[in-house]
Amino acid sequence: MKVFPSEVRELQEEVSLLKKEKNAVILAHYYQEPAIKQVADFIGDSLELAKKAAGTDAGMIVFAGVHFMAETAKIINPKKKVLLPDPQAGCSLADGCEPKRFKRFIDQHPDHVVVTYINCSAEIKTMSDLVCTSSNAERIIHSIPRDKKIIFAPDKNLGDYLIKKTGREMLLWDGSCMVHEAFSIDKLLNLHKEYPSARIIAHPESESHILRAASYVGSTSGLINHIAETDWNTFIVATEAGILYDMQKHFPDKTIIPAPAKENNSCACSECAYMKMNTLEKLYNCLKNETPEVELEMEIIEKAALPIKRMLELSK
Ligand code: 13P
Numbered sequence: 501m502k503v504f505p506s507e508v509r510e511l512q513e514e515v516s517l518l519k520k521e522k523n524a525v526i527l528a529h530y531y532q533e534p535a536i537k538q539v540a541d542f543i544g545d546s547l548e549l550a551k552k553a554a555g556t557d558a559g560m561i562v563f564a565g566v567h568f569m570a571e572t573a574k575i576i577n578p579k580k581k582v583l584l585p586d587p588q589a590g591c592s593l594a595d596g597c598e599p600k601r602f603k604r605f606i607d608q609h610p611d612h613v614v615v616t617y618i619n620c621s622a623e624i625k626t627m628s629d630l631v632c633t634s635s636n637a638e639r640i641i642h643s644i645p646r647d648k649k650i651i652f653a654p655d656k657n658l659g660d661y662l663i664k665k666t667g668r669e670m671l672l673w674d675g676s677c678m679v680h681e682a683f684s685i686d687k688l689l690n691l692h693k694e695y696p697s698a699r700i701i702a703h704p705e706s707e708s709h710i711l712r713a714a715s716y717v718g719s720t721s722g723l724i725n726h727i728a729e730t731d732w733n734t735f736i737v738a739t740e741a742g743i744l745y746d747m748q749k750h751f752p753d754k755t756i757i758p759a760p761a762k763e764n765n766s767c768a769c770s771e772c773a774y775m776k777m778n779t780l781e782k783l784y785n786c787l788k789n790e791t792p793e794v795e796l797e798m799e800i801i802e803k804a805a806l807p808i809k810r811m812l813e814l815s816k
């Protein structure tokens with residue numbers, strides 16, 4: 501259903517009132533639609549959002565992101581109500597790492613430290629020694645003694661990037677992000693010829709040929725900080741298109757161009773259909789009705805909390 505600008509403003513006002521009334525905090529990922537980010541209390545990358553969830557004194561958390569992010573917030577705050585506007589908001593990385601198959605994989609390699617990217621289910625986290633995000637992955641890998649063997653899951657592209665950056669051997673799970681695998685290297689290089697003074701910046705979930713073409717690789721917040729820290733004026737950005745809104749808002753004088761996707765779509769960029777399942781209306785309804793709520797068994801929460809807490813400890 502199409503929502504008109506005046507209705508957007510009315511809904512945003514309602515959301516702000518409900519938020520105060522219910523002592524709720526809205527945490528939003530950069531890939532969410534602008535109307536949601538405009539009412540969020542905090543916008544950030546996966547690590548910053550996990551840290552905010554750990555530090556909040558609000559009684560209720562509304563997570564405008566995908567399921568594994570809301571689950572992580574619930575694991576950190578087992579006594580709080582954690583709401584997710586659309587419970588179907590999944591992730592191709594989390595979906596591609598099924599617990600029974602993963603258990604078989606780690607059982608076949610018993611002498612390995614298991615590091616999982618935060619983009620996985622709570623059940624996968626219960627089988628992990630350490631969790632990481634794209635912004636702290638290098639630091640987490642470096643914290644593991646050099647004589648230890650490592651399994652890294654579920655993102656093979658981030659894993660491959662980390663092998664190159666840290667020089668550590670790692671056994672990789674065969675998973676990927678459908679949004680970051682959608683970029684076309686040929687189209688990207690052609691676009692760069694059109695804008696030769698542009699700097700290509702990319703998220704490490706992208707394939708290795710895209711990362712090789714990039715001058716900077718980092719998490720979503722890392723990409724924004726990089727634009728702030730450099731004198732360059734034009735950037736070609738290889739990550740989900742939702743972040744362009746934040747980049748343009750923070751740096752109105754810079755030219756920000758989305759990296760082109762292989763398939764032609766309306767924006768010629770790459771969008772995460774899961775992230776976009778959340779809408780302002782769903783956010784309003786979920787705050788009003790206090791559902792859908794993320795629920796997890798206490799046994800899962802207790803086990804999954806250990807590698808997350810280790811990650812937060814190592815990320816101070
Ligand atoms: P970060 O925000 O941690 O860079 O993660 C990107 C992403 O794909 C989240 O699903």
Ligand code: SF4
Nearest residue numbers: 566591592677679772
């Ligand atoms: Fe998952 Fe990729 Fe969407 Fe992030 S952008 S939620 S990694 S599918």
